[in-house]
Structure formats: structure tokens, C-alpha cells
Amino acid sequence: MPLRPKPPSPILLSTPSLTAMSTEKNLFTPIQLGRYTLPNRIVMAPLTRNRAGEGNVPLDMHATYYSQRASAGLIITEATHCHPSGIGYPNTPGVHTPEQIAAWRKVTDAVHAKGGRIFVQLWHVGRVSHPSFHKGELPIAPSAIAAQGEAMTYEGMQPFVTPRALEESEIPGIIEQFRQGARSALDAGFDGVEVHGANGYLLDQFLRDGTNQRSDRYGGSVENRARLLLEVTEAIAEIWGRDRVGVRLSPSSTFNDMRDSNPRETFGYAIQRLNELDLAYLHLLEPSESDLRHGGIPIPTREFRPLYHGNLIVNWDYDQAKGNAAIASGDADLVSYGKLFIANPDLPKRFALNAPLNEPDPATFYGGGEAGFTDYPFLEEVAA
Numbered sequence: 548m549p550l551r552p553k554p555p556s557p558i559l560l561s562t563p564s565l566t567a568m569s570t571e572k573n574l575f576t577p578i579q580l581g582r583y584t585l586p587n588r589i590v591m592a593p594l595t596r597n598r599a600g601e602g603n604v605p606l607d608m609h610a611t612y613y614s615q616r617a618s619a620g621l622i623i624t625e626a627t628h629c630h631p632s633g634i635g636y637p638n639t640p641g642v643h644t645p646e647q648i649a650a651w652r653k654v655t656d657a658v659h660a661k662g663g664r665i666f667v668q669l670w671h672v673g674r675v676s677h678p679s680f681h682k683g684e685l686p687i688a689p690s691a692i693a694a695q696g697e698a699m700t701y702e703g704m705q706p707f708v709t710p711r712a713l714e715e716s717e718i719p720g721i722i723e724q725f726r727q728g729a730r731s732a733l734d735a736g737f738d739g740v741e742v743h744g745a746n747g748y749l750l751d752q753f754l755r756d757g758t759n760q761r762s763d764r765y766g767g768s769v770e771n772r773a774r775l776l777l778e779v780t781e782a783i784a785e786i787w788g789r790d791r792v793g794v795r796l797s798p799s800s801t802f803n804d805m806r807d808s809n810p811r812e813t814f815g816y817a818i819q820r821l822n823e824l825d826l827a828y829l830h831l832l833e834p835s836e837s838d839l840r841h842g843g844i845p846i847p848t849r850e851f852r853p854l855y856h857g858n859l860i861v862n863w864d865y866d867q868a869k870g871n872a873a874i875a876s877g878d879a880d881l882v883s884y885g886k887l888f889i890a891n892p893d894l895p896k897r898f899a900l901n902a903p904l905n906e907p908d909p910a911t912f913y914g915g916g917e918a919g920f921t922d923y924p925f926l927e928e929v930a931a
């Protein structure tokens with residue numbers, strides 16, 4: 548009998564693992580995020596780097612830094628103030644002067660030239676600022692309650708002060724600051740805006756009852772405490788369209804001395820209301836070990852998943868395997884990476900190739916120049 552070539556094994560062609568790999572969503576499955584189609588679900592988390600120049604203006608090295616990371620599905624910038632009243636750390640960029648807008652334009656052009664997309668994170672730090680940033684005036688907050696800890700100032704670390712509680716009549720002015728910032732962000736060429744509602748800054752201070760003891764329309768009930776976050780988000784969405792606006796929240800975080808007596812209720816309500824707005828995304832932080840040590844109530848982000856039907860980005864200590872698992876299970880739609888993106892400008896490529904990762908150096912996280920900012924090597928440079 549003549550020998551015939553063996554037919555390919557049908558078993559090999561349909562092993563369960565291969566089938567699973569080809570149908571399961573993972574970090575490299577493209578996704579529609581509001582108005583944009585992203586080539587992957589690997590998001591660069593917002594990262595304050597304290598390197599803005601004179602006048603809180605981003606420098607040319609910011610264009611290099613962000614454009615080096617343009618292979619992210621989406622870049623979210625470092626927190627950026629919309630008005631001098633929102634400043635609370637040295638050398639943080641703003642988006643409220645012509646110089647700042649022009650400098651950000653260079654950044655967004657550089658990212659776009661490399662095919663990337665970049666949202667700006669807009670913040671107001673509220674009570675964790677310091678009078679030295681405001682010509683001696685007190686920082687503002689929902690209530691006159693000082694945070695425990697120290698503010699980072701140009702004169703070094705200084706104890707947090709007791710802030711001044713905003714009058715209700717001043718609140719429309721705060722919303723207007725965010726609206727103006729959003730307008731300037733359009734001029735600066737960004738692709739969208741992330742509202743910073745996390746990590747103990749002004750909007751978070753209004754949301755949680757540990758920092759909000761007001762008795763007006765912006766305090767008391769969870770409906771009232773969530774009002775400023777929702778009004779700011781809507782004001783920004785009026786300018787950008789809801790499909791280019793996202794919101795970041797940190798339900799379990801104790802950072803900046805934050806607490807809430809019932810975070811499940813507080814954040815459950817806020818997330819349900821944000822769900823109704825049909826935004827580009829919601830960005831949630833997982834509980835961290837530090838939150839646990841500081842008496843936080845840990846709520847994994849997957850507990851909130853059923854409340855939010857749009858795109859959910861999750862963050863905190865994710866690696867590639869955990870990110871893929873969260874996406875495959877449906878617990879998240881995208882994953883953002885902070886420290887890994889600081890150290891690995893080509894993080895998506897390294898994930899794709901299972902290549903080794905550069906180690907981030909915390910000594911150069913905050914402040915300084917190009918070292919630890921634009922000089923982390925790409926894979927090709929390592930190989931060479």
C-alpha cells in the first residue's frame with residue numbers, strides 16, 4: 548500500500564485552549580470607547596510627575612514622555628488644574644493660561660503624530676492644598692476639616708491647614724472653573740477629559756461624609772454629596788459630548804486622610820448616576836493594602852460592575868495576567884497601568900511579547916528632569 552501523508556489532526560486544530568484563546572477577550576482586543584476605537588485595552592493611568600516649568604507649563608520633555616507611550620490604547624495625563632484655586636503641589640501643569648494651552652498642544656500633536664489618543668485629567672485639590680500656593684489664603688473645601696498629614700509645597704512638606712468651607716454661592720464658580728478648563732483642553736487638542744473624582748481631592752471631598760458635613764444642597768444625603776461631581780461632569784460633557792468624558796473614582800481609598808461611613812451606598816449611588824450619563828468610561832481604583840492599614844472599607848471594583856453598563860477601567864497593582872483575567876471575566880473592559888507605564892514606554896509591546904519589564908524607580912517619580920521620565924529604555928534599546 549502506498550504511504551499517504553497523514554491528515555492534520557482535527558484534535559490539534561480544535562484544542563480547547565486554542566479555541567479559548569481566540570474567542571476570549573483580553574488586553575489586546577480592540578474596543579470602542581465613546582467616540583474612539585482603541586487598538587488595545589491597555590490604558591496609561593494618570594500620573595503626577597511634578598516636572599512642569601515656570602508658570603505650570605508643560606515642557607518639551609512632556610511631549611517626548613507622552614508620545615513615547617502612544618502605543619497605549621489611551622493615555623490619561625497627569626492631574627491638571629483648571630484654575631489657580633485648584634493648585635496644590637509644586638510643578639503641576641495647568642490648562643488655564645495661553646502658555647499652558649500652547650504647550651499642551653505640542654504634547655497632543657506629538658501623541659497624535661504617533662497614532663495615540665490622550666485625555667486630560669482635570670482636578671481641583673481642595674483642602675489638601677496649602678496657603679503658600681494661594682498668596683496666604685486658605686485652601687477651599689466642602690467643610691472646614693483639616694486632613695491629617697502634610698502638604699507638598701515649594702518650601703518642603705508642611706502640615707495640612709484647616710481649609711475654608713465654600714459658601715453655597717461660590718459653587719457655581721467652581722463648576723465654571725472646570726467648564727473653562729474643559730474648553731481650554733479642547734483648544735489644546737486633547738481627545739477627551741477625565742474628571743478627577745478620586746484620591747481625596749475636591750470632588751471626592753464633597754462625595755464622602757468624612758470630609759463633607761454641609762447642610763445645604765451639596766451636603767448631608769448622598770444625593771447632595773454627589774451633586775458637585777455630577778454637575779461638574781455634566782458641565783464638561785456639554786462642551787465635549789458625553790462620549791469623550793470619563794470619571795475616576797476611588798471608593799476604598801484612604802489616601803489624603805479620606806473616609807466615608809458607608810462607601811457601598813455612597814459610591815453605589817454615584818456610579819448609578821454616572822451610568823445614566825452614558826459617558827465614555829468609568830475608571831475605578833481597587834482597594835490597596837495601604838487603605839486596609841488606614842482603616843478603609845475594602846470594596847473590590849467587581850462589586851460595582853453590575854451597576855455600570857458602560858466601559859469600566861480598573862486600576863491598582865494589575866499586571867498582564869490579572870488584566871487579561873479581569874477582561875475575560877467581564878469584571879472590567881480596560882485596565883490602566885501606572886508605575887508600569889512610568890518605567891515601560893512600550894508596555895503594550897512588552898506584554899505582547901511577554902518581554903521583561905523595566906523596574907520603576909520611585910526616587911524619580913516626583914520632580915526632576917529627563918532622568919526617570921523620558922530615559923526608560925524601549926525593548927530594542929535593551930536588546931542592543
Ligand SMILES: Cc1cc2nc3c(=O)[nH]c(=O)nc-3n(C[C@H](O)[C@H](O)[C@H](O)COP(=O)(O)O)c2cc1C
Binds near residue numbers: 596625887
Ligand atoms: C507617581 C504617581 C503619580 C500619580 N498621580 C496621579 C494623578 O495625577 N492622578 C490620579 O488620579 N492618580 C495618580 N496616581 C495613581 C495612579 O494613577 C494609579 O492609581 C496607581 O499608581 C496604582 O496603579 P499601578 O499599580 O498600576 O501603579 C499616581 C501614582 C503615582 C505612582
